[in-house]
Amino acid sequence: MKPIDIIxxxxxxxxxxxxxxxxxxxxxxxxxxxxGAEAVLKAFEEAVKEFGVEKDCKVARTGCVGTxxxxxxxxxxxxxxxYQNVVPENAREIVKEHIVKGTPxxxxxxxxxxxxxxxxRLILRNAGKTDPYNIEDYIAMGGYSALIxxxxxxxxxxxxxxxxxxxxxxxxxxxxxxxxxxxxxxxASGTPKYVIANLDEGDPGVFANRTLAEADPHAIIxxxxxxxxxxxxxxxxxxxxxxxxxxxxxxxxxxxQAKSLNxxxxxxxxxxxxxxxxxxxGAGAFVAGEETAILASVEGERAMPRPRPxxxxxxxxxxxxxxxxxxxxxxxxxxxxxNGGAWFARIGTPKCSGTKCFSLTGxxxxxGLIEVPMGTTLREVVFDIGGGILxxxxxxxVLVGGPSGGCLPEDLLDLPxxxxxxxxxxxxxxxxxxxxxxxxSCMVDTAKFFTDFCVDESCGKCxxxxxxxxxxxxxxxxxxxxxxxxxxxxxxxxxxxxxREASLCGLGQTAPNPILTTLRYFKDEYVQxxxxxxxxxxxxxxxxxxxxx
Amino acid sequence: xxxxxxxxxxxxxxFTLQHEHRxxxxxxxxxxxxxxxxxxxxxxxxHISVSLNLPPSHVYGVATFxxxxxxxxxxxxxxxxxxxxxxxxxxxEDIISTVENEFGVKxxxxxxxxxxxxxxxxxxxxxxxxxxxxxxxAVVGRGTPEIVVNRIKSVLGEEKVEAD
Numbered sequence: 001m002k003p004i005d006i007i008x009x010x011x012x013x014x015x016x017x018x019x020x021x022x023x024x025x026x027x028x029x030x031x032x033x034x035x036g037a038e039a040v041l042k043a044f045e046e047a048v049k050e051f052g053v054e055k056d057c058k059v060a061r062t063g064c065v066g067t068x069x070x071x072x073x074x075x076x077x078x079x080x081x082x083y084q085n086v087v088p089e090n091a092r093e094i095v096k097e098h099i100v101k102g103t104p105x106x107x108x109x110x111x112x113x114x115x116x117x118x119x120x121r122l123i124l125r126n127a128g129k130t131d132p133y134n135i136e137d138y139i140a141m142g143g144y145s146a147l148i149x150x151x152x153x154x155x156x157x158x159x160x161x162x163x164x165x166x167x168x169x170x171x172x173x174x175x176x177x178x179x180x181x182x183x184x185x186x187x188a189s190g191t192p193k194y195v196i197a198n199l200d201e202g203d204p205g206v207f208a209n210r211t212l213a214e215a216d217p218h219a220i221i222x223x224x225x226x227x228x229x230x231x232x233x234x235x236x237x238x239x240x241x242x243x244x245x246x247x248x249x250x251x252x253x254x255x256x257q258a259k260s261l262n263x264x265x266x267x268x269x270x271x272x273x274x275x276x277x278x279x280x281x282g283a284g285a286f287v288a289g290e291e292t293a294i295l296a297s298v299e300g301e302r303a304m305p306r307p308r309p310x311x312x313x314x315x316x317x318x319x320x321x322x323x324x325x326x327x328x329x330x331x332x333x334x335x336x337x338x339n340g341g342a343w344f345a346r347i348g349t350p351k352c353s354g355t356k357c358f359s360l361t362g363x364x365x366x367x368g369l370i371e372v373p374m375g376t377t378l379r380e381v382v383f384d385i386g387g388g389i390l391x392x393x394x395x396x397x398v399l400v401g402g403p404s405g406g407c408l409p410e411d412l413l414d415l416p417x418x419x420x421x422x423x424x425x426x427x428x429x430x431x432x433x434x435x436x437x438x439x440x441s442c443m444v445d446t447a448k449f450f451t452d453f454c455v456d457e458s459c460g461k462c463x464x465x466x467x468x469x470x471x472x473x474x475x476x477x478x479x480x481x482x483x484x485x486x487x488x489x490x491x492x493x494x495x496x497x498x499x500r501e502a503s504l505c506g507l508g509q510t511a512p513n514p515i516l517t518t519l520r521y522f523k524d525e526y527v528q529x530x531x532x533x534x535x536x537x538x539x540x541x542x543x544x545x546x547x548x549x
Numbered sequence: 550x551x552x553x554x555x556x557x558x559x560x561x562x563x564f565t566l567q568h569e570h571r572x573x574x575x576x577x578x579x580x581x582x583x584x585x586x587x588x589x590x591x592x593x594x595x596h597i598s599v600s601l602n603l604p605p606s607h608v609y610g611v612a613t614f615x616x617x618x619x620x621x622x623x624x625x626x627x628x629x630x631x632x633x634x635x636x637x638x639x640x641x642e643d644i645i646s647t648v649e650n651e652f653g654v655k656x657x658x659x660x661x662x663x664x665x666x667x668x669x670x671x672x673x674x675x676x677x678x679x680x681x682x683x684x685x686x687a688v689v690g691r692g693t694p695e696i697v698v699n700r701i702k703s704v705l706g707e708e709k710v711e712a713d
Contacts, residue, residue, distance in 0.1 A: 030673075030674065030675055030688075031675060031677060031678060033688075034675075034678070034687065034688040034689070034690050035690065068675070068676075068677030068678060069677045069678065071678070201674065202671070202672075203672070204632070204633030204634045204635070204636075204637075204671050204672035204676075205633050205634030205635045205672065205676050206672070206674070206676070207674035207675065207676055207677075210674040241674075242580065242617050243617070243670065243672075243673055243674065244674060280576070280577070281576065281577065281580055282576075282615075282617075283576060283579070283580065283615030283616070283617035283618060284615050284616035284617035284670070284671070285614060285615050285616065286671065297576065298573070299573045300571075300572055300573035300574060300575035300576050300577075300611070301575075301611065302610060302611055302614040303614065303615075359676055359677075360677075361634070361635035361638075361676040361677055361679060362634075362635055362638045362639070362679075363638060363639070367635075367676070367677040367679075368677050369677070399634065402634070403634060433634065435634050435635055435638055436638075437638055441638055446637075446638075449634075449637055450634075453671065456671075457671070459614075
């Protein structure tokens with residue numbers, strides 16, 4: 001395959017796509033499959049045949065649309081009519097009314113219009129629109145044209161300059177400038193160099209990377225190819241959680257197809273560029289998503305972080321220069337190459353350009369996967385896109401950034417979402433988890449839950465995290481049993497500070513965040529627990545009674 | 550577990566050979582071994598350590614470090630509860646304690662008759678459908694204690710019919 005062949009393939013498939021008047025996209029990702037998406041797909045295929053509209057209407061399997069709470073979801077193009085909670089029996093009605101007669105079936109349509117209106121979908125550009133099992137679908141939507149542009153028209157340095165100009169920052173959580181990281185790896189001496197695409201989404205409550213891999217695997221692969229070309233890499237790994245079986249299958253299929261079109265492997269598109277991509281399975285360790293722990297895991301060791309410096313960019317996998325990027329970061333790359341860094345820098349805020357995917361969950365009306373420009377406020381996310389609190393209950397807190405994020409109260413809802421604002425408020429961007437908590441949840445219990453999580457997941461390498469978190473856990477247990485003392489609050493605060501300052505890796509450094517933010521914003525709940533042995537949400541002391549039995 | 554004359558062991562050895570007995574393939578090999586045998590028994594780990602020329606302590610250390618690897622034989626039916634943040638907020642705890650009481654088995658353990666194991670996992674990434682439970686590989690989303698208990702009952706019931 002030469003670049004021109006890919007371009008012709010794209011034209012052919014785009015024509016084919018346009019030849020259909022309607023396209024019915026059926027979400028077949030992990031969110032919709034348990035509710036019978038496969039059966040819905042079959043029912044639509046049969047219904048289209050039954051009404052004799054196969055030539056006008058294409059029925060396609062796609063990735064996630066984002067509205068996971070109302071699955072199985074079906075989208076009819078043009079117009080992007082989203083049908084919710086579709087069962088196989090609805091298929092005939094939708095085909096008959098919408099496709100044959102041209103009038104959408106109103107009572108089955110998704111009701112929360114704001115869910116899509118406030119979003120800006122760049123990373124998820126193809127999610128729910130293309131068939132992840134079909135590389136031609138991706139190519140038809142302009143896929144791999146960025147790679148062609150790089151290989152035929154751009155020097156590695158020009159690519160790095162574009163990425164630097166875009167201001168793109170790592171989406172894994174730390175927010176390091178991507179262009180800068182690339183130039184470090186490109187300049188580093190030592191061969192071979194490696195790229196690791198980080199898909200070890202260990203944060204509970206987060207599923208953005210999984211959805212991306214299930215919906216648009218080729219965007220990740222194309223991003224990896226461009227990153228490898230720009231930094232002079234020949235070997236790469238996608239490190240993915242073993243808990244994501246569908247994402248693994250999708251990526252494997254995508255890699256096979258890319259290989260068959262000469263897009264991955266030796267002499268890519270008949271140039272001298274080569275890149276080998278292997279999958280590596282994680283095995284359920286939260287810490288493995290940390291930059292240096294992932295190296296140990298790929299090398300077949302326990303995923304324990306290593307001290308930095310040396311940074312992975314100079315001494316990573318097998319002590320060779322290694323570029324580690326979150327898959328969400330990589331999915332941005334093709335767009336930056338095609339549209340230019342300046343275009344990308346205009347989206348979002350001056351310091352944080354671009355968009356970010358968030359997994360919106362918890363006590364909320366429209367949970368799901370969303371993508372918003374940086375700088376969107378939490379209020380817009382929770383109340384507009386998320387449609388407000390479930391069952392009209394009272395909003396209490398929003399947890400931003402996963403188990404080591406922070407719990408932010410109502411008066412911080414107008415905080416714009418960017419790395420600096422969140423850190424200042426005590427939360428982190430993390431991998432983009434937003435969990436909404438209502439008045440039925442107890443903040444002390446929530447802080448304890450995250451502490452328990454971090455105690456379990458601490459790798460045990462450094463003392464502040466291993467022992468410190470355990471001590472904190474014991475203090476929480478004491479409070480829960482009604483034996484808390486007032487000075488426990490100071491103790492928690494102090495211990496949290498030490499753990500944050502003295503831990504080696506991101507897990508330990510951020511683990512106290514839920515404790516410190518709940519202490520900062522919900523102090524009265526702690527006081528209630530300790531002095532009055534009373535849980536305002538009515539959660540805790542029930543459990544205490546059980547424990548005594 | 551007696552490994553003598555076990556065909557699965559040949560398959561595992563072949564897989565190890567495909568990875569050229571490389572030490573960094575340890576995780577891949579453990580994954581495959583668990584796929585073949587269902588869990589990682591001590592003899593099996595020793596076998597892997599010999600074939601990769603690694604100390605048994607290293608292999609055991611890696612296998613115990615990662616939550617995904619099971620070192621004890623699971624029951625014939627496995628129920629895994631997602632204990633991620635979203636499921637926690639949406640009350641998976643109620644489901645777990647109801648199931649524990651109903652079926653007489655604690656989380657992380659297997660019932661004495663070997664028919665039912667309960668496990669906890671940290672997030673399966675299906676948070677918009679919280680609370681989630683996985684009953685014999687099928688995800689039960691938006692669960693309530695009743696839904697999950699009924700599902701487990703029907704799964705356990707099926708086995709009885711087969712045995713008859």
